Amino acid sequence: MVMNNSNYNSTQVNATCPACGLLCDDISIVSSPQLTANKACVKGVSFFKRAFKAPTDTLPLIAGQASDLDSAINKIVEILHLSKNPLFAGLGTEVQGMRAIMRLAQKTNASLDHMHSEAGVRNTLALQNGGWMTTTLAEVKNRADLILAIGTDITSSHPRFFERLIENTDSLFKQQPPEVVYLGTTQDAAINVENLSKLPEILNALNALLHNKKLQVTHVADVPVATLQSLIDKLKSAQYAVLVWSASMLNIPHAELTIQSITQLINKLNETTRAAGLPLSSGDGDTSVNNTSAWLSGYPTRLRFNNGMPEYDNHQYATSKQLADCDAMLWISTFNPHPPIFTKAPTIVIGHPDTQFERTPDVFIPVGVPGVDHNGLMLRMDSSITLPLKKLRDSKLPSLTTVIAMIEEKLSNEVSP
Numbered sequence: 001m002v003m004n005n006s007n008y009n010s011t012q013v014n015a016t017c018p019a020c021g022l023l024c025d026d027i028s029i030v031s032s033p034q035l036t037a038n039k040a041c042v043k044g045v046s047f048f049k050r051a052f053k054a055p056t057d058t059l060p061l062i063a064g065q066a067s068d069l070d071s072a073i074n075k076i077v078e079i080l081h082l083s084k085n086p087l088f089a090g091l092g093t094e095v096q097g098m099r100a101i102m103r104l105a106q107k108t109n110a111s112l113d114h115m116h117s118e119a120g121v122r123n124t125l126a127l128q129n130g131g132w133m134t135t136t137l138a139e140v141k142n143r144a145d146l147i148l149a150i151g152t153d154i155t156s157s158h159p160r161f162f163e164r165l166i167e168n169t170d171s172l173f174k175q176q177p178p179e180v181v182y183l184g185t186t187q188d189a190a191i192n193v194e195n196l197s198k199l200p201e202i203l204n205a206l207n208a209l210l211h212n213k214k215l216q217v218t219h220v221a222d223v224p225v226a227t228l229q230s231l232i233d234k235l236k237s238a239q240y241a242v243l244v245w246s247a248s249m250l251n252i253p254h255a256e257l258t259i260q261s262i263t264q265l266i267n268k269l270n271e272t273t274r275a276a277g278l279p280l281s282s283g284d285g286d287t288s289v290n291n292t293s294a295w296l297s298g299y300p301t302r303l304r305f306n307n308g309m310p311e312y313d314n315h316q317y318a319t320s321k322q323l324a325d326c327d328a329m330l331w332i333s334t335f336n337p338h339p340p341i342f343t344k345a346p347t348i349v350i351g352h353p354d355t356q357f358e359r360t361p362d363v364f365i366p367v368g369v370p371g372v373d374h375n376g377l378m379l380r381m382d383s384s385i386t387l388p389l390k391k392l393r394d395s396k397l398p399s400l401t402t403v404i405a406m407i408e409e410k411l412s413n414e415v416s417p
Contacts, residue, residue, distance in 0.1 A: 015390050018094070018335060018371045019047035020158050021281030021381025022137070029392055041159035050337070051372040054354040056395040058366040069398065069406075075363050076330075077410040079346045083328035086110040089319045090340065091301065092284035092333035092351070093400055094376040094389060098292040100404035101332065107411060110330070111304035113319040114289050115338065116282035119248035121314045123279050124300060125256035132263040135242055135276035136384040141165045142172040143274075146238035147180045148231075150203075150262060151196050152246040153188075157280055158381075178242075181231065191223055191231060197252045198222075203261035206232060210268050235269055246280040281381035284335050285370075288379045334367055334400050350403055368397040 016025040020043055028038045029048070037048045060072035080086060088105055091098065091114045105112055114120065126132065140147075147166065154161045166177050182189035185196060193202060198221035205220040209232045215225050235241050243262055250258055262277060269275035281287045290300040297303060299312035315321065323329075323343050330348045331340035337352040346362045349355065353366035370376035371389035379386050 013390065013392060015392060016371060016378070016387045017041075017044040017047065018285070018376075018378055018389060019043040020283055021287055022158050022160055022164065023378055023380045023385075023387045024160055024164065025387055031393065043159055047335070048372070050352075050354060051369040052393070054337075054352065054369070056353070056368075056373065056393070056397055058353040058397065060366065061361075061364040063362060064360040069365070069403075072363050072365050073403070073406050073410055076348050076365075076407055077414060079328050079348060079362060080108050080330075080407070080411060081414050083108065083326075083346075085322075085326050086328040086330060087319065087322045087326035087343075087345075088112045088330045088332070089322075090115045090331040090333045090338065090351070091289050092335050092338060093289065094285050094334075094370045094378045095288050095292050095386070096376055097332075097334065097370070097400040097404070098285075098289045099296070100401045100408075102293065102296045104404050104408055104411075106305045106308050106310075107408065109305050109307065111317045111322050111326070112293065112301045113317060113322065114286050114301045115284060115319075115333070116248065116286045117301055117318070119246075119250075119282045120286055120290060120300070121302065121318075122247040122250060122255045122259055124314060126259040126263055129256075130260060130263060130267075133266050133270060133276050134382070135278055136382045137165060137278075137380065138384075139240075139276070140242050140278060141168055142174065143240040144178045144242045145174065146234060146241040147178050148235065148241060148243045149180065149182045149184065150243060150245045151184045151199055152244065152249050152280065153182065153184070153186045154244060154246075154280065157246055157248070157283070179234070181234065183231070191227055193221055193223065196250060199250070199252065200254075200258050200261065202228065203258060203265070207261060207264055207268070210235075210265060235265070235275065236273060238273060238275070241269060241273070241275040242278050243275065244278045244280065246282075248280075248282040278382070284333065284338070285378060287381050287383060288377070291379050291383055331361075332400065334370055350400060353397060365403055366397055367400045367403055368395050370399075373397055374399040 013029045015027045015029050017027045030036045059066045088110045183191045201221045266275045293301050297310035302314045302317040303310050303312045304317050326345050328346045329343050333351040337355040349361045349364045368374045372392050373395040375391050376389035
């Protein structure tokens with residue numbers, strides 16, 4: 001990936017790419033005379049291209065008018081001070097940014113919800129109801145001999161998955177790459193379904209066959225039972241099968257029950273062999289945000305602070321529900337220029353300097369992009385490894401953590417006697 005860039009030197013810097021949950025840490029950035037990101041995938045190219053193209057000296061805006069940082073902070077404090085039910089949404093940030101957000105939410109009794117939580121909750125509900133057995137990327141690389149991709153081609157959301165984990169010959173235990181089987185709507189699917197709404201039927205049939213139940217039909221969702229039995233036989237004979245799914249792709253009714261069917265397959269397989277699950281992340285720091293929230297409050301996002309104490313409700317504290325009741329919204333998106341969702345309440349945006357708006361927010365503070373303009377920390381999608389994000393250029397933009405700390409300080413002064 002090559003882009004024009006005249007502001008930086010020609011030193012090669014190794015970097016971690018936060019464009020997806022793989023957090024590929026073998027990217028090398030050369031910034032002059034042209035910006036080059038070696039080994040970056042298509043999503044990484046897009047991320048670095050957008051981040052480096054964005055201005056580094058954008059001024060804050062109050063009601064669309066250029067202002068200074070102190071004035072913008074004062075306006076935010078004014079809005080939050082008057083608010084009784086603020087909503088902190090978007091939450092596109094890394095660990096340190098989320099730590100700061102959690103502190104501010106506790107002081108303002110805010111509710112918190114990530115922009116991709118609709119997908120995340122599908123996993124959470126399955127986990128809460130029956131638990132699950134999941135694996136790490138290292139285990140996939142070193143041990144998996146069968147990958148079953150359910151409802152996803154994997155590469156659409158995580159382009160280097162196969163390059164780094166499946167085709168990688170630097171494995172501790174495997175002699176050859178694992179077999180990959182697709183169950184879904186892709187052209188290459190060994191078991192092709194008309195649409196993903198048929199997945200529940202197929203997964204229930206697979207569970208029945210795994211329990212040695214005889215099906216009184218020849219086809220399930222137009223898939224021959226013999227084909228399903230063949231897949232079960234593959235799973236049973238594998239030494240380490242990994243079942244991969246993407247909750248964000250499962251936009252079907254009661255998707256959490258479909259995920260639970262996957263986890264039940266895994267549980268049963270582990271009675272006679274080894275199997276594990278691998279849920280794919282949705283992006284924009286969702287894994288880091290939810291883990292940080294859990295460390296600090298005991299709960300993932302979709303929580304609210306009440307008199308400084310956390311309350312969790314994955315339905316009531318969803319952004320879609322809170323929009324009707326909130327009297328202020330703080331929208332955060334630092335990795336990508338996602339515009340805020342619409343609300344009639346006063347709107348504060350702290351985010352990517354390239355963010356465009358259909359409706360002018362009350363306050364907009366552009367901040368640096370993590371992994372480009374400042375350092376940071378992120379959890380990989382398997383929640384087993386924390387990787388550092390490096391500062392790659394000098395920028396006049398503050399970090400999200402700095403801005404939140406300034407808001408905290410001003411709020412504390414507001415309530416001091």
